[in-house]
Amino acid sequence: MTAEELIALRTRLGWDRTKLARRLGISPSRLADFERGRSRGKQSRPAPIPKLVELACGWLSEHEGGPRPLIPAERAALWRDDRLWPRVDHVIDDSRDGIYGHSPGGRQL
Numbered sequence: 065m066t067a068e069e070l071i072a073l074r075t076r077l078g079w080d081r082t083k084l085a086r087r088l089g090i091s092p093s094r095l096a097d098f099e100r101g102r103s104r105g106k107q108s109r110p111a112p113i114p115k116l117v118e119l120a121c122g123w124l125s126e127h128e129g130g131p132r133p134l135i136p137a138e139r140a141a142l143w144r145d146d147r148l149w150p151r152v153d154h155v156i157d158d159s160r161d162g163i164y165g166h167s168p169g170g171r172q173l
Contacts, residue, residue: 065113084124087124098113
C-alpha cells in the first residue's frame with residue numbers, strides 16, 4: 065500500500081485522520097507519518113506502511129465503506145428531482161373540514 069492509496073482510502077470513507085487512526089489502533093501522528101511517507105523530527109526517516117495496517121485498511125474499505133454522506137448541494141439536487149417523489153392518485157383535503165371532519169360551528173359533516 066502506498067501513501068497515496070492510504071489517503072485515497074481515508075477520503076473515500078469520508079473520515080478525518082483522527083477517526084481512521086483510532087479505527088486502526090494507531091496515533092493520528094503516526095498515520096500522518098504514513099501518509100507523508102516519512103517520519104517527522106530531526107532525523108526524518110522513511111515511514112513505510114506496515115502490512116498489518118495495510119490489511120486493516122483493506123478490511124475497513126470492504127466493511128465500512130458505505131455510501132459517503134451527501135454534501136448540501138447534492139442533497140438539494142435530490143430534493144428538487146421530483147422523479148424520486150412518491151406519486152399519489154388522490155387529492156389530499158388539507159382544509160380544516162378535511163382534517164377534523166367537522167366545521168367550526170360544531171356540526172358534524
